[in-house]
Amino acid sequence: MWTSLNKKVFIFISIILLIGIISGILFLIFLNEASKELIFLNINEYIQNLNNYKINNIFMDTIILSSLLILSIFIIGIPLSIFFIFFNGFSIGFIISSLSSIFGFKGLIYSIIHIIINKLVFLFFLYFLFLAMYKIVLLLIKYWVHKEKINKDEIIHLFKKIILCLLIIIIYDLILYFFGNKIMNLFNFLII
Numbered sequence: 001m002w003t004s005l006n007k008k009v010f011i012f013i014s015i016i017l018l019i020g021i022i023s024g025i026l027f028l029i030f031l032n033e034a035s036k037e038l039i040f041l042n043i044n045e046y047i048q049n050l051n052n053y054k055i056n057n058i059f060m061d062t063i064i065l066s067s068l069l070i071l072s073i074f075i076i077g078i079p080l081s082i083f084f085i086f087f088n089g090f091s092i093g094f095i096i097s098s099l100s101s102i103f104g105f106k107g108l109i110y111s112i113i114h115i116i117i118n119k120l121v122f123l124f125f126l127y128f129l130f131l132a133m134y135k136i137v138l139l140l141i142k143y144w145v146h147k148e149k150i151n152k153d154e155i156i157h158l159f160k161k162i163i164l165c166l167l168i169i170i171i172y173d174l175i176l177y178f179f180g181n182k183i184m185n186l187f188n189f190l191i192i
Contacts, residue, residue, distance in 0.1 A: 009131050013085055020089020028097040040102055055180035058173040072133040081130050103191050110190040121172045129165040132158045
């Protein structure tokens with residue numbers, strides 16, 4: 001159900017993501033030439049080895065998202081979650097600006113395809129994960145500050161949503177690990 005809280009959280013997450021994307025683009029623009037050269041060399045090396053590359057986000061996503069979940073129970077996970085969303089936006093902006101700088105319009109198209117394949121599903125379920133974590137934190141704050149009784153069924157329901165989102169993200173990461181490079185190789189003609 002699209003409630004007022006869901007809409008506010010969605011808008012907030014979208015703004016943080018957009019600020020991250022703009023920051024990632026601006027970061028490369030304002031970077032000194034020596035650092036840009038080093039980044040461009042690393043990207044070119046990556047492109048030369050695309051066939052040997054496996055998209056492996058399984059371990060990092062599991063550790064980071066589980067840590068954020070545990071820390072959200074102690075409320076500190078919410079600011080860290082906001083930073084994580086910003087970081088994902090920053091990486092998207094950085095990918096767009098760096099590939100566009102090296103390969104021009106074809107690099108822009110390739111970066112958009114890369115982001116759609118590697119980030120779109122992740123970000124979609126990340127929204128639902130953070131929404132559930134935020135609702136849990138609100139319930140805990142109401143319990144600690146206002147001494148309101150916690151609805152255990154609601155907490156269990158939110159934890160089920162979180163577990164489902166984590167499982168979908170892990171399955172998505174597994175699919176990317178086994179098939180991501182094959183899918184990305186279909187679009188190599190844009191940059192090679």
